[in-house]
Amino acid sequence: MEILFGLVGGLGLFLFGMHNMADGLQKTAGHRLKRLLEVLTTNRVTGVLVGAAVTALLQSSSTVTVMTVGFVNARLMTLQQAVGVIMGANIGTTVTAQLIAFRLDDYALPAIGVGVALLMFAKRERVKFVGQVLMGFGMLFLGLEVMTSGLRPLRESAAIREILLSLGDNPLLGVVFGVGITAVLQSSSASIGLLQSMAAEGLIPLRSALPILFGDNIGTTITAVLSGIGASVTAKRAAAVHVVFNVIGTVLFLLAMPLMTPVIAATSSDIVRQIANAHAIFNIANTIIQLPFAGAIVWLVVRLVPDRTRLELLEVPRHLDVRLLETPSVAINVSRDEIFEMAALARETVSLPLSALLENGGPEDVERALAVEQKVNQLNLSITEYLSKLAAERLSNEQSEMVAVLISNAANIERVGDHGENIAELVQVSQEEQLPFSDTAKQELRQLVETTLRAYDLALEAWREADPAKAKEVFELEKQVDAMERSMRASHIERLNRGECHPTSGVVFLDLASNLERIADHAANIADQVVEGRAR
Structure with a gap:
């Protein structure tokens, strides 16, 4: 029961901290976020850069992808533009894992203290937003520490270690496990943070962690798929782009895993950093490989999600979308x-x-x-x-x-x-x-x-x-x-x-x-x- 409470409580703190940090960053950015999105052009490379930057700011690829689905539904963005943004969102989400790998737990409580003080006593609104960012930052790492401490007793369980080790021999099972965890948590950053906590306690080796990591990237697409329900066919296709992109990437990296594992292991002696690096390598390499074939991805999703309705309802507002x-x-x-x-x-x-x-x-x-x-x-x-x-x-x-x-x-x-x-x-x-x-x-x-x-x-x-x-x-x-x-x-x-x-x-x-x-x-x-x- 102690393990469960530590895991659930730590995860709650992590998610709450991540939400507050993202909310504070967004408010601090204000209309700069809007101007950043306005630079979107038909140039897919620009779309990738914008997607990565906005996701790094909001700390959630799901949020950016859902926002992209909303833009497409509101006709503010074409499907071709959305492809680049979605690919960039996958890169931007790797920032959280890299932050976690720095092991900044010792600064969690001071960050919370300073953040709360700024929120309570600062006069200027922008300073309050900075306080919210600091508080969220501290709670994120405090939650991570609580999760890690809660998982510590599992090191003594031979059965748990055996199950996690077996995922390296059955990578498809690891992918399914990663998809399921992320679909439940609705956050790939949280599920990868949990994975890093397990690795920090020596519960899971890199070989078993990689398939789960790939599954986490597929699981994060569930949010966009759900947001596409009731949207226009083009918005549904934008959600499908996210799924197709991550599924293709997972298949490619599973095939290359025997070659990739030693390369990733060589990037750091710390397994927590190795997982963060693997997450970054997966998404950056996946974008480099698939971006030249963005037109083919659009062609595929157009056939996977056919347009069964041709009528446009003039009474429906063109731009308003609840996802935004x-x-x-x-x-x-x-x-x-x-x-x-x-x-x-x-x-x-x-x-x-x-x-x-x-x-x-x-x-x-x-x-x-x-x-x-x-x-x-x-x-x-x-x-x-x-x-x-x-x-x-x-x-x-x-x-x-x-x-x-x-x-x-x-x-x-x-x-x-x-x-x-x-x-x-x-x-x-x-x-x-x-x-x-x-x-x-x-x-x-x-x-x-x-x-x-x-x-x-x-x-x-x-x-x-x-x-x-x-x-x-x-x-x-x-x-x-x-x-x-x-x-x-x-x-x-x-x-x-x-x-x-x-x-x-x-x-x-x-x-x-x-x-x-x-x-x-x-x-x-x-x-x-x-x-x-x-x-x-």
Whole structure:
């Protein structure tokens, strides 16, 4: 029972420490992580480097692979780009094993003490994140020490030693064992850390440890496979790439194991370091071997995971993916992209019916505007729900403020869509009743439309570029719209008194002007976030 408690408790500390260290590193990195991911190109080598760097930061290849599946599902990354990132993720995950091999147990408690002190007493948020990293680092090594101590009594068990030794003679059994352990723990770093603890206590030789290590690399793909359930076929293929890559690598290294074992043994006299080196050699060599055949891997997974559905549901948001919520900086970025797409649709709800009115268009433009407005409503609901889930994650103060800005701007854009719907219905009435508008009224309305849409477009541009100067221009345009709307009301009353205007046309005309004036107000609300420095 003492062995079980030590193993379970140590493993819990290890996983908790690794999670806190990764969370602190991610928050410290902030939007640098987003910018790192944005350098992805069709160049697979760049993808490998980015995948390795992000995984080293997050301390989890499973997290990065799941994130990659989310990117593919959100159409932010192609399957070809995903191949390089997944290969790089396997390399990045070797950092934890190398850290463990340094035997930094003596520094675990001081790291926890300093980390907790920074978390409790530091004023600056970034210093608190550093404290979280230190605390996680210390707990990781403390958990490793507890695991190692818990396994120590097993050295006296001849039966356990015999079973573990037999894995060297039955490597396939070792692979299955590694797959099973990693699938249960949902972390190859944890399962490899456990393997290193067993080796440190002399429970398992290198020859038996290698097949388990290879199995650990296959087991870590289970997380990505599970994340692909319910995703697009391309996202499922991205998960399949991870499986195929690691299975092929395991087969190759099992065949080469008689040659590789003495090479790995020669890299260090310490078996814990030998296992860390074997993990690195496996993943780096596997990437070098398979990267030139990335196209063939894509060809294979396309046939393994056929596309049985050809229909694309327009109502489904393009970028939002729950898999990305675990990486808030990325989730914020994709939410922003989705809001800009909603903004383009909201603009259509305004421009289409007014174009139909002023340029003698047909009823189909009005019908399309009304249909697009429904899409805007659906998108707003999806975005708000997604951001609410994101707000429940562990966010930094800066990230929480950015989420609040996104929710506010999405609401303003949705209201623009509502005013677009009002405009479409007014134009529909004018078309059905064939209401006349004077040339003067049309010219005034045309100028108001141009100024309003200019304010709206400039507000979005200012937000996208975080440009306060452009945001201030929006305020000037909004004042112009207010003045134009007041002038139009006065001109309309004069025309009405002179009998130059149809009464019903006048009501529609004033309602159109009022809705446009409200759209300019919402544009100013978006610009205000930029001027205040909240929108980034």
